[in-house]
Amino acid sequence: MIDGAHAWLVGLLGNNVDWKQVLLVGMTPLFLLAFVVEYAGARRRGQQDCFRWKEIIANVALGSAYQLAEALAWLLATGAIFSWVYQHRLFDIPVNGWTVLPIFVMVEFCYYWFHRSSHRVRWWWAAHVPHHSGETMNFTTAARQSVLNVLVGTFVFYVPPVLLGVPPAVVMFMLAVDLVYQYFVHTDAIGKLPAWYEAWFDTPSNHRVHHGRNPRYIDKNYGGVLIIFDRLFGTYAAEVEKVEYGITEQIRSTNFLILNVHELVDMLRDVAAPGPVWQRLQHLWKPPGWRRPGHQPIHTWTVERIDASAPAGAQDAPRVL
Known part of the structure; x- marks a missing residue:
């Protein structure tokens, strides 16, 4: 039965099956069930502030489009790229009980640098910002992804394990396991876990x-x-004060298209704005908050600059930009 299912998937998706998308799509019913349980528990406790239905609908729409874009990109380009890299691999790394854990840690290490770069390099932040523009936290926040991931080349962070000799399908499966786990840390419903677990693992806190x-x-x-x-x-910080969710220049929209492209459009407009070419190009790789001398950052759609350092209720009205 397993061999038959594998043969069917290979026939549909090619020799290098994107197990990341296969596993994530397969887990969708469990994701939805977990959200229902999370919502029911919050409603029973009278703690429904973290459930804004317009935002939840936006989360689901963003996640669905992301899944489709990732699957198409694998079929059209990234699958072939990973296959080519694997053909030129440096070693043959076996996949067995001794190597599974080291391979997973290697993929997690790649994920860490992908994630860190997605916050510190504006080119990649343009695709990651939708995940952070939500102002509530519930399980559907995990689905808040962007179709731009396939355009900005985030796959490059997972090329090193393939070049070393880990089969692409294994790398994608390990990444899928990583992403499945992360779905369950997007919640306000779970407090801090035992100290030893908080010290080693990502947790809701x-x-x-x-x-x-x-x-x-x-x-x-x-x-x-x-x-x-x-x-x-x-880059570690413990949860010591109430978390204010969102971004400091908060986009005021639940429109699917705007949530996907607002930062990319603003970045490209900043690059196109008058000034020395070298300084203009730095908008692509400098951190999102970088300011070019003599240039006022462009905001195509309405955002609010929010000072999250002020005590609740004490800050001035957010500045509309």
């Missing part, structure tokens, strides 16, 4: 920090399953 626009939380906790690389590279 650790990941709430990652989604905070509080100054002490910005650009922290990039880990997917493990939090050890954050501790090793100095």
Whole structure:
């Protein structure tokens, strides 16, 4: 039965099956069930503030489009790229009980640098920002992804394991396991877990920090399953104050198209604005908050600049840009 299913998938998707998409699509019923349970529990406790239905609908729409875009990109381009790299691999790494864990840690290490780069390089932030523009936290926030991931080349972060000799299908499967786990850390319903677990793994508490626009939380906790690389590279922060979700220049829209492209459009308009060519080009690789001398950042759609450092109720009205 397993061999038959594998043969069918290979016939449909090619020799290098994108097990990431296969597993994520297969897990969708469980994801939906978990959300229903999360919502029912919050409703029973009278804690429904983290469920805004317009945002939830936007989350599901973004996630569905992302899944479709990733599958098409694999069929049209990325699958062939990974296959070509694997043909030129440096070693033959076997996949067995001894190597599965090291391979997973290797993929998690790649994920850490993908995630960190997606916050610190505006080119990749343009595709990652939809995930952070939501102002609530529930399981559907995990689905809040962008179709632009396939255009900005985020797949390059997972090329190294393939070049070393890990089969592409294994790399994609390990990444899928990483992403499935992450679905369940996008919640306000679970408090802190035992200290030993918080020290080694990403948890709802650790990941709430990652989604905070509080100054002490910005650009922290990039880990997917493990939090050890954050501790090793100095990007870890514990949850010590209430998390203010969202981004500091908050986009005011639930429109599917705007959520996907607003940062990309603004970045390209910043590059096209008058000024020295070298300075203009730096908008592509500098951090999202970088300001070019003499240039006022462009905002095509309405955003609000929010000071998350002010006590709740004490800050001035957010500045509309």
